[in-house]
Amino acid sequence: MSLIVQKYGGSSVADAESIKRVARRVVETKRAGHQVVVVVSAMGDTTDELLDLAAAIADAPPSREMDILLSSGERMSMALLAMAIHEHGETAQSFTGSQAGMITDTSHGKARIIDVSPDRVQESLDTDHIGIVAGFQGVSSESKDITTMGRGGSDTTAVALAAALNADACEIYTDVDGVFTADPRVVKSAHKIDQISSEDMLEMAAAGSKVLHLRSVEYARRFGVKLHVRSSFSQHEGTWVLPGPDDTIALQEGEPLEQPIISGVAHDDSEAKLTISGVPDVPGKAADIFNLIAQAGTNIDMIVQNVSDDTKTTNISFTLPGADIEKSVQILTDNKEQIGFEELDYVPQVGKVSLVGGGMRHHPGVSARFFTALRDAGINIGLISTSEIRVSVITDIEDLGRAVQAIHTAFGLDADQEATVYAGTGR
Amino acid sequence: MSLIVQKYGGSSVADAESIKRVARRVVETKRAGHQVVVVVSAMGDTTDELLDLAAAIADAPPSREMDILLSSGERMSMALLAMAIHEHGETAQSFTGSQAGMITDTSHGKARIIDVSPDRVQESLDTDHIGIVAGFQGVSSESKDITTMGRGGSDTTAVALAAALNADACEIYTDVDGVFTADPRVVKSAHKIDQISSEDMLEMAAAGSKVLHLRSVEYARRFGVKLHVRSSFSQHEGTWVLPGPDDTIALQEGEPLEQPIISGVAHDDSEAKLTISGVPDVPGKAADIFNLIAQAGTNIDMIVQNVSDDTKTTNISFTLPGADIEKSVQILTDNKEQIGFEELDYVPQVGKVSLVGGGMRHHPGVSARFFTALRDAGINIGLISTSEIRVSVITDIEDLGRAVQAIHTAFGLDADQEATVYAGTGR
Numbered sequence: 030m031s032l033i034v035q036k037y038g039g040s041s042v043a044d045a046e047s048i049k050r051v052a053r054r055v056v057e058t059k060r061a062g063h064q065v066v067v068v069v070s071a072m073g074d075t076t077d078e079l080l081d082l083a084a085a086i087a088d089a090p091p092s093r094e095m096d097i098l099l100s101s102g103e104r105m106s107m108a109l110l111a112m113a114i115h116e117h118g119e120t121a122q123s124f125t126g127s128q129a130g131m132i133t134d135t136s137h138g139k140a141r142i143i144d145v146s147p148d149r150v151q152e153s154l155d156t157d158h159i160g161i162v163a164g165f166q167g168v169s170s171e172s173k174d175i176t177t178m179g180r181g182g183s184d185t186t187a188v189a190l191a192a193a194l195n196a197d198a199c200e201i202y203t204d205v206d207g208v209f210t211a212d213p214r215v216v217k218s219a220h221k222i223d224q225i226s227s228e229d230m231l232e233m234a235a236a237g238s239k240v241l242h243l244r245s246v247e248y249a250r251r252f253g254v255k256l257h258v259r260s261s262f263s264q265h266e267g268t269w270v271l272p273g274p275d276d277t278i279a280l281q282e283g284e285p286l287e288q289p290i291i292s293g294v295a296h297d298d299s300e301a302k303l304t305i306s307g308v309p310d311v312p313g314k315a316a317d318i319f320n321l322i323a324q325a326g327t328n329i330d331m332i333v334q335n336v337s338d339d340t341k342t343t344n345i346s347f348t349l350p351g352a353d354i355e356k357s358v359q360i361l362t363d364n365k366e367q368i369g370f371e372e373l374d375y376v377p378q379v380g381k382v383s384l385v386g387g388g389m390r391h392h393p394g395v396s397a398r399f400f401t402a403l404r405d406a407g408i409n410i411g412l413i414s415t416s417e418i419r420v421s422v423i424t425d426i427e428d429l430g431r432a433v434q435a436i437h438t439a440f441g442l443d444a445d446q447e448a449t450v451y452a453g454t455g456r
Numbered sequence: 457m458s459l460i461v462q463k464y465g466g467s468s469v470a471d472a473e474s475i476k477r478v479a480r481r482v483v484e485t486k487r488a489g490h491q492v493v494v495v496v497s498a499m500g501d502t503t504d505e506l507l508d509l510a511a512a513i514a515d516a517p518p519s520r521e522m523d524i525l526l527s528s529g530e531r532m533s534m535a536l537l538a539m540a541i542h543e544h545g546e547t548a549q550s551f552t553g554s555q556a557g558m559i560t561d562t563s564h565g566k567a568r569i570i571d572v573s574p575d576r577v578q579e580s581l582d583t584d585h586i587g588i589v590a591g592f593q594g595v596s597s598e599s600k601d602i603t604t605m606g607r608g609g610s611d612t613t614a615v616a617l618a619a620a621l622n623a624d625a626c627e628i629y630t631d632v633d634g635v636f637t638a639d640p641r642v643v644k645s646a647h648k649i650d651q652i653s654s655e656d657m658l659e660m661a662a663a664g665s666k667v668l669h670l671r672s673v674e675y676a677r678r679f680g681v682k683l684h685v686r687s688s689f690s691q692h693e694g695t696w697v698l699p700g701p702d703d704t705i706a707l708q709e710g711e712p713l714e715q716p717i718i719s720g721v722a723h724d725d726s727e728a729k730l731t732i733s734g735v736p737d738v739p740g741k742a743a744d745i746f747n748l749i750a751q752a753g754t755n756i757d758m759i760v761q762n763v764s765d766d767t768k769t770t771n772i773s774f775t776l777p778g779a780d781i782e783k784s785v786q787i788l789t790d791n792k793e794q795i796g797f798e799e800l801d802y803v804p805q806v807g808k809v810s811l812v813g814g815g816m817r818h819h820p821g822v823s824a825r826f827f828t829a830l831r832d833a834g835i836n837i838g839l840i841s842t843s844e845i846r847v848s849v850i851t852d853i854e855d856l857g858r859a860v861q862a863i864h865t866a867f868g869l870d871a872d873q874e875a876t877v878y879a880g881t882g883r
Contacts, residue, residue: 045512079532085472087539094542097550098535101528105506108525112514115521123524128600173555 031197032064032154036164036187041202041261042106043073051261052113059119059159066150066160066194067121068187069110071102076165092137096166096177100126103163103183111161121159124150126175129160130193131167131186133176140167140176142185142248145193154194162190181242188245192252199254201241202261207268208233208240210293210442215430218443222293224269227256229292229387232419236383237297246270290388290395291440296433297381300330301354302411302423304346305361307371310336315345317368318361325360327353331381331414331423342371346412348423351378379411380429383421384436390417402439408432458624459581460485463495463591463614468629468688469533470500478629478688479540486546486586493577493587493621494548495614496537498529503592519564523593523604527553530590530610538588548586551576553602556587557620558594558613560603567594567603569612569675572620581621589617608669615672619679626681628668629688634695635660635667637720637869643861645870649720651696654683656719656814659846663810664724673697717815717822718867723860724808727757728781729838729850731773732788734798737763742772744795745788752787754780758808758841758848769798773839775850778805806838807856810848811863817844829866835859 035055042048051067059065070076079098083090090098107123114121130146153160164183169176178185184201191199208230211219225233227250234243240258249256250272259267308314315334322329330348349357354377361373389395399420403410408431411423424432437443462482469475478494486492497503506525510517517525534550541548557573580587591610596603605612611628618626635657638646652660654677661670667685676683677699686694735741742761749756757775776784781804788800816822826847830837835858838850851859864870 045509048513082472082532082536083539086475086536087543090539091542094535094538094548094550098532098539101531101535104528104531105509105525108521108528109509109513111521112510112517112525115518116514121521123521 030062030064032066032194033058034066034068034187034191034194034196034199035202036068036183036200037070037202037261038183039070039073039076040204042069042071042110045109048072048106048109049113049116052110052117054261055110055114055121055159056117056119063197064154066154066162066190066196067110068162068164068183068190069103069106070164070183071099072106072109075102075105093174096137096175099177100163100166100175103165107161107163114159114161119159120157121161122153123161123163124153125163126166126186127168129162129190131162131189132170133167133178135169135171135174135176137174137176139179140169142167142178142189143170145189147190147193150190151194162186181244184242184245185248188248188252188254188256191254192248196254198257199249200257200259201245202259203240204260204262205240206260206263206265207258208238208270208293211433211437212238212296215296216294216434216437216443218445219293219437220442220444222268223266224271225292226387227270227272229385229418230256230270232383232385232416233293233295236295236385236419236421237299237381238293238295241270290392291384291386291442293385293442294433294436294440295383295385296429297383298378298426298429299351300348300379300381300423301351301375301377302346302348302379303354303357303361303373303375304344305368305370305373306344307342308345309369310341310343314343314368317364318345321360321364321368322349322357325353325356327357331412331421333412333414348379348381348412378426380424380426380432381421382424382429382432382436383419384440385419387418389420396420398439399436402435403432406431406435408435457489457491459491459493459621461493461495461614461618461621461623461626462629463610463627464497464629464688465610465631466497466500466503467631469496469498469537472536475499475533475536476540476543479537479544481688482537482541482548482586483544483546490624491581493581493589493617493623494537495589495591495610495617496530496533497591497610498526499533499536502529502532520601523564523602526604527590527593527602530592534588534590541586541588546586547584548588549580550588550590551580552590553593553613554595556589556617558589558616559597560594560605562596562598562601562603564601564603566606567596569594569605569616570597572616574617574620577617578621589613608671611669611672612675615675615679615681615683618681619675623681625684626676627684627686628672629686630667631687631689632667633687633690633692634685635665635697635720638860638864639665639723642723642857643721643864643870645872646720646864647869647871649695650693651698652719653814654697654699656812656845657683657697659810659812659843660720660722663722663812663846663848664726664808665720665722668697717819718811718813718869720812720869721860721863721867722810722812723856724810725805725853725856726778727775727806727808727850728778728802728804729773729775729806730781730784730788730800730802731771732795732797732800733771734769735772736796737768737770741770741795744791745772748787748791748795749774749776749784752780752783754784758839758850760839760841775806775808775839805853807851807853807859808848809851809856809859809863810846811867812846814845816847823847825866826863829862830859833858833862835862 132144133140164186256270559571560567683697
């Protein structure tokens, strides 16, 4: 019998009616012949409301207590869902993260999973129950305290359980139909991707796609879990995110399908760009700069270094989260003399557009087509960054939408064009 | 160093402001030189709201899941209280019922405590922390499931912890100043009792006094815990409920105080009365009747049997919770032939007034004064029931308030009279 893990987020369980809707879906899945484990988030905005309550009480709440507070949200929704399933004559048992064997480190608020031992969940399935697990939480192996996993925690719980239970699929229910070739709010002609390799999905998530959290895609990739991202409001197939060797995706064993060269176009409007010019061209200067940035707690994305005109100094540019621009500018300015740079400029918001596709490894025309499309659309390119399966550029923020559309069309991804670009067509 | 367990109910932790107020009180207690353990209920009406949510989802929710749902309320308030205490520069650690070692049976929704092993709480105290424990919940030793304890559960948690930790006192915080000689809403001249034996308090609670739950008083009595019932809105001393041998209450070792003969007057307006007349006077008939009532799930309070006029049959009257009158009448009526009684009458609501006082064991004038006072007030007496330290009568519901006042005055309990009646005065 196949086993499916289903994850429902906050908006899917926002109130009594929604919970009943989810229960119907879960029961249908079981009656279609599957074993089912359901991972739930807290109802609606509960987590944010609990954060507000904590903020009204304390400026710097101890993280252990914060996790105890936040984890109560999932406990409520899991118990209510179990009751709703029971009304259909099916039996469900709910488990906290701890009871489900989600063992984490002690990093309260952003705990990492170190082991999953879902014995009680397995027992529940073996005795013909539906298992329900509170997402977003685990227990610290050291301190035995409850921990929460940070953003994307419920998705990660679902994938980790699917891996540990050897599930046939992990369904992530959300309020869109799946992963699209570009954000449909930016590109009207974007269409839903039927299958995407987890490698490509990783790049899409890292490059700005918000449908799936990077962390859960990483986990699925590493442990070979098949993800199915779909809408909780319809019965349509969504997007399958499939782990597999390069260039092939197998929905079932032994059935390789042609992999499209290109999966889609991701964009990100949350970054700022900082340029430090006239940096003395001596060893260690870049290290000094990035150590300072790290001290400020800032994560850097793209980095570009070039010699400057006089060739005795270099210019270093990099992108970073827009929210971190002030403290980063501050720490560099405070240390200007020690580093010895001439000038520091920044743009508080830039656009980043990325083309993603595992197939570009073996198809050299991709970069050329990419830059041609941007030139033809009259879009200025700032920094460029590539990986084996991704090409990204920084644009002015005003140009971002047009850039995404131009790339989308140039690679035949528009819904009214011929399907996706396939290997071997030489396009 | 002395150890105090403090319990705060839902209205004491209803919102952020209230929680901060409780935190100040807890911190003051610690800084006055005590070790402190705090037991908290869920915020405000949270428990009732969760029950409503469950009712919107399921007609007959499974009890295991109901306990998981309900227990999340206390988890929220305990975490928030810990945060509020932390703001004062004190450290607090919060514990679920399970983590605090409250081991119960598996009766979900009405679990009984079978063991208390508060090792983690003790460790917390030993390392100079304030311990916070979620009230109302424990863990089943058999199934490892979370259980909740039913009404009065938080009080019971507090008393059980106080017993297991050998606390010097267990303070029960509420919204009245303490236990009164009668309900001040019924008897304006009622006054707060300074000390009462737990034996008397037990009778008061059983006879209708709502300030403390019967269960927690029982527990305190059995394990020798000193209770202090007081207001969370003032610093006044409340009522000490003290375990001790008959006739003496020792606030401190070796300091016996005179025990008042009478503690107070309790009343109850929640009962109905049922009379079965013409029951054949043969062995076993009473057993038949009470077995049927037990089958209907009804708890009986007072029972009176008398021979009837013809002395070949008997009349049996008893009181029961008003909510159970219909099903009790039903089951008796359905079995009328088999029991063979002639008539069944009932009064849906009666009054019950009780005089309570350990001293009445040794002072024979009490019953006489009691019935005289009622006669002088022109109050009809229905059933009579006595124990060593309590006299109770059933009255018409309309007479209940006057009956309470009459007894209160007759025994010198009115606030404008001379104090309480003391042993040896011959009154």
